[in-house]
Amino acid sequence: MDIVANITEIQKRIATVCHNSGRNSAEVRLIAVSKKKPAEDIEAAIAAGQRLIGESYVQECAAKIDAVKRDAEWHFIGALQSNKVKYLRGKIAMIHSVDRLSLAAEIDRQWGKDDACIDILIQVNLGEEVSKSGTTASELIELVRQVAQLQHVHIKGLMALPPWGADPEEVRPYFRQLRELAEQIDALGLPNVTMQELSMGMSHDYEVAIEEGATLVRIGTAIFGAR
Numbered sequence: 001m002d003i004v005a006n007i008t009e010i011q012k013r014i015a016t017v018c019h020n021s022g023r024n025s026a027e028v029r030l031i032a033v034s035k036k037k038p039a040e041d042i043e044a045a046i047a048a049g050q051r052l053i054g055e056s057y058v059q060e061c062a063a064k065i066d067a068v069k070r071d072a073e074w075h076f077i078g079a080l081q082s083n084k085v086k087y088l089r090g091k092i093a094m095i096h097s098v099d100r101l102s103l104a105a106e107i108d109r110q111w112g113k114d115d116a117c118i119d120i121l122i123q124v125n126l127g128e129e130v131s132k133s134g135t136t137a138s139e140l141i142e143l144v145r146q147v148a149q150l151q152h153v154h155i156k157g158l159m160a161l162p163p164w165g166a167d168p169e170e171v172r173p174y175f176r177q178l179r180e181l182a183e184q185i186d187a188l189g190l191p192n193v194t195m196q197e198l199s200m201g202m203s204h205d206y207e208v209a210i211e212e213g214a215t216l217v218r219i220g221t222a223i224f225g226a227r
């Protein structure tokens with residue numbers, strides 16, 4: 001796997017999609033998703049200028065942050081159990097997978113110990129798939145209102161892992177729905193809530209996600225190879 005060439009290619013494609021859809025490419029940030037890949041691969045990506053690194057498993061994430069010698073911005077994107085939040089405290093910049101009040105409250109409690117704040121995204125289960133985390137679209141606004149009360153978390157936007165479609169066009173309606181939900185929340189003008197980030201799009205569908213407004217694309221396989 002030529003990690004550096006892959007990142008260069010993806011950045012080029014991101015720039016092209018942004019250009020063609022009238023977006024500023026500075027609004028779209030690439031997260032290199034390195035789950036199940038060794039620390040050396042992450043260091044190679046960072047050496048090539050990659051800044052944002054995404055991990056999905058708590059213990060693996062914490063261990064790699066300690067192992068990787070180069071500076072990066074770490075994002076936690078996987079399903080998260082409340083009793084494991086403590087392993088991430090102080091180590092990461094953003095949690096993309098907040099889908100219930102009890103989890104948000106535990107994140108608040110852990111970051112509160114350092115009198116710090118963490119940026120979070122609310123994960124929405126757009127396809128209402130039983131196998132996936134995420135609040136339902138109908139419960140989203142109530143959850144956002146409740147989480148917004150917490151002192152040590154800042155809601156920065158929404159994240160989704162929509163149903164997989166062989167053709168990325170099948171996924172487009174879900175990406176669009178996430179953007180519309182963010183617009184609805186934005187219009188409420190809630191304190192401690194901004195909808196500046198839409199975390200959506202993976203290796204096979206990120207171009208469509210960007211056309212629909214993604215600001216954070218989470219790409220693993222197309223950078224680091226199959227897992």
Ligand SMILES: *Cc1c(COP(=O)(O)O)cnc(C)c1O
Nearest residue numbers: 033056077202203218219220221
């Ligand atoms: C693994 C993972 C990705 C990356 O998926 P690829 O298809 O390898 O690009 C993105 N988002 C989440 C939440 C993941 O767990």
